[in-house]
Amino acid sequence: MPDDLYGLLTAARDRLPGEGPVARARDDAFDAFVRQGLPHRRIEQWKYTDLRAKLREIAPLALGPTEAALATSAAVVKAVAIEGALTLVLVDGAFQSALSSNTSAASGLKVRTLRDVLENAADPARAELLGGGTGEAMEQLNAALAADGLVLDVADGSALASPIHLVHVATRTGTSSVTRSVITIGRGATVTLVEQFVAAPGASAYQSHDAVVVRLADGAQLEHVRLLEEALDAVNITHAYFTLGAKARLNTFNLTLGAALSRYQGVVTFSGEGAELATNGVNLLGGQRHGDTTLLVDHQAPGCTSRENFRSVLDQQGHSVFQGRIVVRPGAQQTDGKMMTRALLLSDEAEIDNKPELEIFADDVSCGHGATAGALDETLLFYLMARGLPEPEAQAMLVEAFVGEAIESIASDELRETAAAAARRWLAARD
Amino acid sequence: MALLEVKDLHVRVDDREILHGLSLRVNRGEVHAIMGPNGSGKSTLSHVIAGKPGYEVTEGQILFEGEDLLEMEPNERAARGVFLAFQYPVEIPGVATMNFLRTALNAQRKARGESELSTPDFLKKVREVSARLNIPQDMLRRGVNVGFSGGEKKRNEVLQMALFEPSLCILDEMDSGLDIDALRVAADGVNALRSPERAMVVITHYQRLLNYIIPDVVHVMSKGRVVKSGGKDLALELEASGYAQFEDAAA
Numbered sequence: 185m186p187d188d189l190y191g192l193l194t195a196a197r198d199r200l201p202g203e204g205p206v207a208r209a210r211d212d213a214f215d216a217f218v219r220q221g222l223p224h225r226r227i228e229q230w231k232y233t234d235l236r237a238k239l240r241e242i243a244p245l246a247l248g249p250t251e252a253a254l255a256t257s258a259a260v261v262k263a264v265a266i267e268g269a270l271t272l273v274l275v276d277g278a279f280q281s282a283l284s285s286n287t288s289a290a291s292g293l294k295v296r297t298l299r300d301v302l303e304n305a306a307d308p309a310r311a312e313l314l315g316g317g318t319g320e321a322m323e324q325l326n327a328a329l330a331a332d333g334l335v336l337d338v339a340d341g342s343a344l345a346s347p348i349h350l351v352h353v354a355t356r357t358g359t360s361s362v363t364r365s366v367i368t369i370g371r372g373a374t375v376t377l378v379e380q381f382v383a384a385p386g387a388s389a390y391q392s393h394d395a396v397v398v399r400l401a402d403g404a405q406l407e408h409v410r411l412l413e414e415a416l417d418a419v420n421i422t423h424a425y426f427t428l429g430a431k432a433r434l435n436t437f438n439l440t441l442g443a444a445l446s447r448y449q450g451v452v453t454f455s456g457e458g459a460e461l462a463t464n465g466v467n468l469l470g471g472q473r474h475g476d477t478t479l480l481v482d483h484q485a486p487g488c489t490s491r492e493n494f495r496s497v498l499d500q501q502g503h504s505v506f507q508g509r510i511v512v513r514p515g516a517q518q519t520d521g522k523m524m525t526r527a528l529l530l531s532d533e534a535e536i537d538n539k540p541e542l543e544i545f546a547d548d549v550s551c552g553h554g555a556t557a558g559a560l561d562e563t564l565l566f567y568l569m570a571r572g573l574p575e576p577e578a579q580a581m582l583v584e585a586f587v588g589e590a591i592e593s594i595a596s597d598e599l600r601e602t603a604a605a606a607a608r609r610w611l612a613a614r615d
Numbered sequence: 616m617a618l619l620e621v622k623d624l625h626v627r628v629d630d631r632e633i634l635h636g637l638s639l640r641v642n643r644g645e646v647h648a649i650m651g652p653n654g655s656g657k658s659t660l661s662h663v664i665a666g667k668p669g670y671e672v673t674e675g676q677i678l679f680e681g682e683d684l685l686e687m688e689p690n691e692r693a694a695r696g697v698f699l700a701f702q703y704p705v706e707i708p709g710v711a712t713m714n715f716l717r718t719a720l721n722a723q724r725k726a727r728g729e730s731e732l733s734t735p736d737f738l739k740k741v742r743e744v745s746a747r748l749n750i751p752q753d754m755l756r757r758g759v760n761v762g763f764s765g766g767e768k769k770r771n772e773v774l775q776m777a778l779f780e781p782s783l784c785i786l787d788e789m790d791s792g793l794d795i796d797a798l799r800v801a802a803d804g805v806n807a808l809r810s811p812e813r814a815m816v817v818i819t820h821y822q823r824l825l826n827y828i829i830p831d832v833v834h835v836m837s838k839g840r841v842v843k844s845g846g847k848d849l850a851l852e853l854e855a856s857g858y859a860q861f862e863d864a865a866a
Contacts, residue, residue, distance in 0.1 A: 562668065563705055564705050564707055566666075566667050566668065566689060567701065567704070567705045567707070568707075568715075568719070569666070569688065569689040569690045569693070570665050570666070570667075570689045570690075570692075570693055570699055570701075571690075571693055571715075571719040571722075571723075571775065571779075572690050572693035572694050572719045572720070572722040572723035572726065572779070573690055573718060573719055573722050574688070574690050574722065574726075575688070575690070577718070577722060578690075581710055581715070581718065582707070582710070584709070584710075585707065585708060585709025585710045585758075586709065588709045589708070589709055
C-alpha cells in the first residue's frame with residue numbers, strides 16, 4: 185500500500201509548484217498522509233464515510249485542461265455566472281486567467297494564485313500556505329499535492345462591493361484535481377465569497393480534493409456560500425478551516441447536490457471574543473450518492489455565538505451524514521452554541537446518520553442540539569393533493585419548504601435565489 | 616344525473632368497518648346537511664369522497680357526474696370539482712399562501728386542459744375574494760395557515776373554495792373551534808357561493824351552523840348509515856330531542 189501511495193507523489197512531483205521549503209513541506213505532509221493512510225470506519229470521525237471502502241484509491245493528478253476543455257469550460261462558467269461578481273476560475277485544478285475577471289482594479293483585494301506564491305522563492309513564508317490545517321490524513325494529502333488555488337488578501341477596512349465567485353470546473357475523467365485556497369480578511373473588512381463546483385459535459389469519475397483556509401481578523405465579516413454540483417459519479421473531499429478574530433462574523437451556507445461521494449469537513453475556531461458564526465447547509469441526495477458534512481466548532485474564546493442548522497433530503501438510496509461537534513474550552517465562558525439537524529427521507533432505502541457531540545469544559549455556557557429524521561407528512565401531502573397538486577408537485581412543494589428554512593439564511597437575495605434554483609433543479613430531476 | 620351519488624358504501628379503517636352501507640344522492644343546486652353524533656362516520660364519509668389515504672372501500676361506489684370517483688387520485692377529484700373544507704386545516708411552514716393558491720389553481724386548470732391564469736388576473740381574483748371574506752393581505756404572504764387563528768383558517772378554506780369554484784363543496788365540521796362572529800363570516804362566505812350549478816354537503820354535529828347555512832335536505836347519520844332524511848326542520852327536531860332515538864334506530 186505505501187509504495188503505491190508514493191507512486192502518486194512521484195508521478196505528480198514534476199508538475200507541482202515550489203522547491204526548497206515548499207518541496208520539504210510536501211514531503212512531510214505526504215509522509216504524514218502515508219502513515220495514516222486513507223481514513224476508514226474504525227476512525228471515529230470517518231465511521232460513516234469509509235474512504236478505504238468507498239474511495240479505494242486516489243486518482244492520478246489531472247493534467248492541465250486542453251484547448252477544447254477550456255472552450256467548454258467558458259460556456260460552463262457563463263452558465264453559472266453571478267452578475268457583478270469577480271469570477272475566478274480553476275479548470276481541473278489550475279487557475280485560468282483567460283476565463284477569470286480582471287481583478288487588478290479591485291480596490292482592497294489582492295489576488296494571487298497558489299502556484300505563483302509557492303514558486304516565488306523570494307517569499308520566505310510561502311511554505312506556510314500548505315499548513316494551517318489539523319493534520320488529518322486527507323488534509324495532509326491535499327497539502328502534499330496542491331497544484332493551484334487562490335491566495336486572496338482583503339485589506340483592513342475594505343468592504344468589497346463585488347462578491348468573489350470561485351468556480352471549480354472539472355472537464356476530465358478519472359483524474360484528481362488538488363486545490364488549496366488561502367483567504368485572509370483584514371480587520372473590519374467585509375467580503376462575500378461564493379465557491380462553486382461544477383462539471384463540464386462529459387467529465388466523469390473524477391476527484392476534487394480541495395482545502396480552504398480562511399482567516400477573519402477582528403471585526404471582519406464573511407458571507408460564504410458553497411454550491412457543490414459535481415458530476416453524479418464524482419468525488420469531492422474538502423477541508424475548510426475558518427478562524428474568527430474578536431467580533432468577527434461568519435455566515436456560511438453549503439449546498440450539496442452532486443458527487444457520488446462527498447465530504448465537507450469544516451473547522452471553525454473562535455480565537456477572539458464576541459464573534460458570531462451561522463453555519464447552514466442542505467444535502468439533497470438521490471441515487472446511491474453519499475454526502476457527509478462534518479463540522480467542528482471550537483469555542484476557544486469567551487462570549488462567542490454559534491448556530492448550526494442542517495437539512496438533508498434523501499431519495500432512493502441516498503445517504504447523508506451530519507456530524508457536528510461543539511467544543512467549549514476552559515475559559516470560553518458565555519458561549520452560546522446551538523446545533524440542529526433535520527432529515528427528510530423520501531424512500532425506505534435512504535439513510536441518514538446524525539451525530540451531534542458537545543464537549544464543554546466551561547461552566548457558564550448555553551449549548552444545545554437537536555436532531556430529527558422522518559418521512560414527508562402524509563397529512564400535508566393529502567391537503568395539497570386535495571387542492572389539486574399532483575403528488576410529485578405536492579412533494580416538491582413540501583421539500584422546497586423544508587430546505588427553504590436553511591436557504592433563508594443566505595443574506596443576499598440573488599445568492600439565495602441561486603441556491604433555491606439549484607434545489608429546484610434537483611427536485612425537478614427526481615424520477 | 617345526480618352530481619354525487621354514494622351507493623351502499625362500506626368502508627374499513629384498520630380492519631374495523633366504519634361505514635356499513637351508506638347511500639346518498641346530491642343534485643346540483645342543493646345544500647345537504649349531514650348530522651350525527653361523534654363516531655357516526657360523518658368525517659369518514661368526507662375523507663373517502665376527497666380521497667384521503669388509509670380508508671378501504673370494501674363495497675359500494677361513489678359516482679361523481681356519473682364517473683367512478685374512487686378510481687381518481689385526490690388531485691384529479693379536485694380538478695373535477697370536488698372540494699373538501701377541512702375540519703382542521705393544516706399549517707404548512709415555508710409555503711407562502713399566495714404561492715400555494717396560485718400553484719393549486721393552475722394545477723387544477725392544467726388538469727382540465729385550461730390555460731394558466733395570468734398573474735394580474737390571479738391577483739385581482741384573490742383580492743376580490745379575500746376582501747369579501749375579511750382576509751387581510753398580510754395573511755396571504757405568510758406560510759399556509761401558519762399562525763392563523765381558528766377563524767382565519769376556516770376563512771382561508773372558504774377563500775380557496777371561492778377561488779377554485781368547485782361544483783361540490785364538502786364542509787367538514789366548519790363550526791368547530793369558531794366563535795359566533797367567526798362562524799358568521801365563514802357562513803356568509805359559503806352562502807355567497809350557493810348557486811344552481813353547485814352542491815354543498817355540510818357536515819356538522821350541532822344545529823347551530825344550520826342557522827347560518829340553511830340546508831335543503833338534512834340527513835341523520837348513526838353508526839355508519841344514514842338513518843333518517845328530511846327537510847330543514849329535522850335539524851331543529853334533533854336539537855330538541857338529541858341523537859339518542861336514532862342510535863336506537865340504527866342498532
